[in-house]
Amino acid sequence: MAKPMTKTQLVAALAEEMGSDKKTAGAALDGIVALITKEVGGGGAVTLPGVGKIYCRERPARMVRNPATGEQIKKPADKVVKMTIAKALKDSVND
Known part of the structure; x- marks a missing residue:
């Protein structure tokens, strides 16, 4: 790579x-x-033509496991940034 x-x-x-x-x-x-x-x-989204769409998504509160102790803990709701890649970019990589 x-x-x-x-x-x-x-x-x-x-x-x-x-x-x-x-x-x-x-x-x-x-x-x-x-x-x-x-x-x-x-909370909005931005589309970069030919590249993709960048947006914010809310994740609900959930139960997660601490890998060190195995203890279950409740993680509060949070937001994450996501990106959807444009088909044109995917196609150019696979040509």
């Missing part, structure tokens, strides 16, 4: 793709991340 792309590598590739400098590309990336965080944190 290849190593994941770092933020520095992503910003450099984005700058090259945009035909601009790294500072502008970094600001664009930071802006997108901030918008996604704000929208999903508020």
